[in-house]
Amino acid sequence: MNISLRNAAFFLLALSHFGIAAVASAQTAPKPEAIVIEEQGSFSAGGKAVTTPGTFNNKAPTSQGQSIHGDHLYAFFQIPQNPRPLPIVMLHGAFQSGRSWETTPDGREGFQTIFLRRGFPVYVVDQPRRGRAGNSTVAAAIEPTRYDQLFFDQFRIGVWPKYYDNVQFDRDPNTLTQFLTSVTPNTGPYDPGVISHAMSAVLDRTGPAILFTHSQGGGPGWLTAIKNPNVKGIVAFEPGSGFIFPDGEVPDSMPSAAGTLPAEGVPVQEFEKLTRIPIVIYYGDNFPVEPTSERGQDNWRVRLAMAKLWVAAINKHGGDAKLVHLPEIGIRGNTHFLFSDLNNIEIADQVSKFLAEQKLD
Amino acid sequence: MNISLRNAAFFLLALSHFGIAAVASAQTAPKPEAIVIEEQGSFSAGGKAVTTPGTFNNKAPTSQGQSIHGDHLYAFFQIPQNPRPLPIVMLHGAFQSGRSWETTPDGREGFQTIFLRRGFPVYVVDQPRRGRAGNSTVAAAIEPTRYDQLFFDQFRIGVWPKYYDNVQFDRDPNTLTQFLTSVTPNTGPYDPGVISHAMSAVLDRTGPAILFTHSQGGGPGWLTAIKNPNVKGIVAFEPGSGFIFPDGEVPDSMPSAAGTLPAEGVPVQEFEKLTRIPIVIYYGDNFPVEPTSERGQDNWRVRLAMAKLWVAAINKHGGDAKLVHLPEIGIRGNTHFLFSDLNNIEIADQVSKFLAEQKLD
Incomplete structure (x- = not known):
């Protein structure tokens, strides 16, 4: 057929x-052209086993003497023919899984396949306690929280129910359904330390690699690069939390209509590990300039402001970080999910240019 | 490199x-040779949205006027160059996700890639309320239940801590770790109706297709074939529950050391939809012949017995079902996860032979 x-x-x-x-x-x-893949597969990395004391009774099992493996991540990888030297490891954000990087909500190729086509081995992760890495060593309650409209605002598709006029998001209702069904819950408490531990285990496996992070993944991304020198560069899409500064240089928390964004302190020796690699941060469109009572927008006003302070701190300590607010270079209408927006090829081209400039490709 | x-x-x-x-x-x-892929990606199917009455307040969001999308499944698909006409849709079992069909615990290719190499478009599913399809419209509590040793027994790797002498499972401790980290919890109540609804939506998308099921997936697999005539054949690996019989012909429940296995009744018109397609069921090794107090083995004694009654019922109603107990054809040592065992190429060859005989390839 x-x-x-x-x-x-x-x-x-x-x-x-x-x-x-x-x-x-x-x-x-x-x-498009066919994709030629040398090898593909999946594995877990990181995590731990916890065991109940006692002896396992095969004929009447209880928790006695039994263990659970949890807090690992899941990674799916593909290595193209004639790969570039550095693989890309992609870490999703809050309420998401590795699906973030796969097919876009409107059915086009996402960054998983785009960067595979561009010759990079690609590792797509489900972080510990999310998606296919659901086993947690700590209990959780899952509530079917009704968040679709909040997400529409917070991910800057528009102000519900109205799409932004310039938004790079297809208006077909099925597109919004595919987007909203990419949401998947935490199956244990969110823990950046657990996530970066498991991410570091992936970097042990890949060897030197480039890290892409999204949103909440930004914070664990910095921690992964601190833990593992195999991180050779970071491309952070709209980091949203976990901004770390050297102890003594931590800026004030930033209040917004969506809550208060804190900064966090780490020892300067840890912070300075981030000054040894090139870092680029991208933010999209429809940010307010002044404080606003529109929650979904104001949330990002403070995150952009904090990211600017963060980039300045990295560079003050001798690093090489850059923040690109896309509207300032004429790229308009991007949501919080830049890499799956209608113009995601244009965003991928920006990233490819950065990787080439930094000799990471 | x-x-x-x-x-x-x-x-x-x-x-x-x-x-x-x-x-x-x-x-x-x-x-191995490179894999040539025409198209790959992912999508959700099935599910529903539930909405709280009221009007959404963008500036102070509550549940009022908000919805949640849940109960959909997640599918990752790959279409090889020059594909065979019928895709294969793979549905995992209990405590598992689509990862079941990917890389084996010892790091070799699983059925996802093996059947892709054999020319089939392959769709690997995470069922509703599991893995990347975690959003459920019904709440759940997730407990870090310590089950590793129970699973070792129940999935017939051995009698903990001893491996069966002939088991087709690599003894490297890392293999067992990879196996145990493929476990991932339900994020909502298990519901065969919800699963088969979403599976039927995948079949609407694929068109005519072959269904592979594993273990607990067996039951939703039969229901999917009843709901959607696009199911043209079923390969069921060790179906473990959800055995449906025509009303009035339901056999007695079967007690075992691992609990009692019930059979379920459906209207005969529904049941007979399963007589229109070829079905093959495979079971592995290390089943007891007589009842035993070894829970992990006895669990499968009754499932095999029930499956034999089920096949007889299908064929009595004019169907074409076959049960292959692999040791009876000289294939020894298979666990509950036949498709990722050390001899999974041999198992795949059995399946390919069945598909060829039935003109499903």
Whole structure:
């Protein structure tokens, strides 16, 4: 069966049969080249086992003498033919899994496949206590919290129910459904130390590599680079929390309509490990200049402001960090998910340019 | 950098640096051919949105007027160049995610990549309320239950702490760690109706397809084939629950050292939808012939017995089902995870033979 026919069949069937949560938009782009993969697979890394004292009774098992493995991460990797020397390890943000980097909500290729096509080995992670790495050594309660509209605002798709006029997000309702179904809960308490421990174990496996982080993943990303010298560069998309500064140089917390953003102190020797690698941070569009009562926007006003202080601190200590606020270089309409927006090829080109400038490709 | 060098570096680094949960065994097999992929990506299917009445307040959000999307599944797909006509959709079992079908615990290729290499488009699913499809419309509590030793027995690796002499499972401790870290919890109540609803939405998208199920996935697999005529054949690996019979023909429940296995009734018209497609069921080794107090073994004695009644019922109603107890055809030592055992190529060959006989390839 011809692939194009198959796809046409998918979409026709989908459009005629599906319920609310089943279909990505049809693609109009020409069929891309095939991808040639040398090796692919998955593994866990990091984590620990905890054991209840006693002797296991095979015939009447209780917790006595039994262990649980938890707090590891899950990684899926693909190595293309004739790979570039440095792999890319991709760490998602809050409420997300590795799916963040896969197909975009409107059905196009995401950064997993785009950077694979550009010759990089790609490792896509589910952090500990999330997604396929769900086993946690600490209990959690999962509530079906109704957050769709809050996310629409907070991820800067618009001000619910209105899309921003310039937003790089497809208006098909199925696109929004695919986006909202990429949300997946924590299965244990969020812990940047646990995450960076497991990430460091991935970097032990990959060898020297580039780290991409998104949003809440930014903080564990800095910690991973502090823990493991195999991190040779960081591309951070809209880091949202976990901004660390040298003890004694920690800026004031920043209040916003979405709550107060704290900065955190670490020993200067730890901080300065981040000055040895190139770092670039990207933020998208529709940030307010002045404080606003619009929660979804104001949340990002303080994060952008904190990131600017953070970049200045890195550079003051001899580092090489850069913050790119995309509207300032003429790239408009990006949401919090720059890498899956309608212009994600343009964003990938920005990243490729950075990697080339820094000789990381 | 040469791939073989890269892998050598992975494993040396891993062996020297990793904690307990970080490394797969080194492979000794010759480097396989590259895989040529036309298209890959992921999507959600099925599920629903539930909404709290009221109006969303962007400036002070509460649950009022907000929705949650949940109960969908997640699927990752790859379509090889020159694909065979029927894709394969793979549904995992209890405590597992799509990772079941990926890399084996000892680091070799699993059925995802093996059947991709054999020319099939492959769709690997995380069922609703599991893995990357974690959002549930119903709350759940997640306890870090200590089950490693119970799983060792129940998945027939051995009788903890002793491996079965003939078991097709690598003895490297890292292999067991990779196996135990593939465990991931339910993030909402287990519901075969929810799962088969979402699976049916995948089948709407794929068109005619073959369904592979494992263990607890067996039950939702039968329900999916009843709901969607696009299921053209089923390969069930060690179905463990959800055995459905025509109302009035339901066999007695079967007690065992691991609890009582019930059979379930459905209207005969529903049941007979399963008589229109070829079905094969595989079970592995180390089943007891007589009842035993060894819980991990006795659990499977009754499941095998029930599956034999089930196959007889399908065939009595004019169907085409077959049960293969692998030791009876000379294939020994298989665990509950046949498709990732050391002899998984031999198991894949059995499956390929079935698909060819049934003209499903």
